Amino acid sequence: MWLLGMAAAMMATGLVSGVLAGLLGVGGGIVIVPVLFYVLPLLGIPEATQMKVAVATSLATIIPTSIISARKHFAKGTMDVSLLRSMAIPMFLGVLVGTWLAVWLKGPTLSFIFACVALLVALNMGLTGTEFRLRDQMPTGAPRAGIAAAIGTFSAVMGIGGGTVGVPIMTMFGAPIRAAVSTASAFGLIISVPATIGLILAGIGAEGRPPYSLGWVSLIGFALIVPSSIIATPWGVTLAHTIPPLWLKRAFAIFLAVTSARMFYSLFA
Template structure:
């Protein structure tokens, strides 16, 4: 593993993860997705390159991704707050149920194998990407979020599935909020806060789930790789404010297409992995 790699290989790996951090940080600010949509598949293939056991590869990628989302979401949230693009009322309403969804997701992750996590990531990413690409501009179910219990069920669903995917809540919350006529830029800003609500307990859960697991790489806390975290976070935090700035200067149509493009590409890659 790391001890068998040459100095040049280690430097190349660190550089690759730093670039992943740049991309994930920019996307966290731009799309409110916490960067996990890039980090999970990137780490999955890095761990494959390092010949980490397939049984823990997906769990390690998801857990590490959730850990990197914590600092990135904080930076992104601060940038969006400066532009008054965070809906605090929605956060108060959704926050507890999102946290409940995270707990449910962590419990499920403890009992499923890596292929299940990979499949969840790929399939959900593809569904959301197809919706964003082919739904008509302005399509909505109704003006405003539904009442209870549907509002709580939506929040729980976002928290649970996002935890299983290792992503910030923006991947699901942005298109769902758009369906209920929520302003897109405000949805993106609020999603950065949702990502933080998901990432903190989600990371703790994956640390606990993976504690003492066999064949973990060096410098791991459960299913969280400290090497991956240390390589990705600095550049991710550096580029998150640039993404937030771009989100408020780009046209909404381009923002929507960018979101769908990244979801579609990563979804296809992960689903293909199941059959290769």
């Protein structure tokens, strides 16, 4: 019964993460990482490696959901392809740095980074309106490359798609929320593929991993989460193009704030 309950929880996590991947362009990792963080101790996984497994498994699940989400959003015609192309290479380089940090930082440090970034983004999205912006367009040249690299670095460290950081940044620089969500859905692929490969290679032979793991990626978690996530991703895309933009920002903020609060509680309680 305990195993059935865990399987049901994982599949439910996949449904929620799939909806969020389509709705918010976040790749679902913002839900998957905290859930795995709470489930893994029940399986006897050491505290020192819980966050590494959660981050790696989350990134692996983002690969298929980001493909589906990006294709659906591209078909809607709201994705800023030129912006995506200009940010792809520096974002990839940032992912390499973030993957290295995810391998070498200790578990509690990774948890603290996750909680802090999630809280900052939640405050931004929750306290600003749909018209809030710093500039009317994204900067070009080196500043744009630096922003893209930062999105890649923090996303790889946190085990999330690029939408959690990328959507607020793009909206602050004048992008409409739906265009930001659509473009960020493709960030997940740039981030998740190299980061997953790096964490698989770094975790081969490491101690403290769950049974049936490939590097730091839990294959059981991957197998339970991905199918339901794939099913639910198109639902989120449909919602993203039907609900009011302000509701979209507030939904994003609420999910991030709750996640951050739970992570801080687990660290300091």
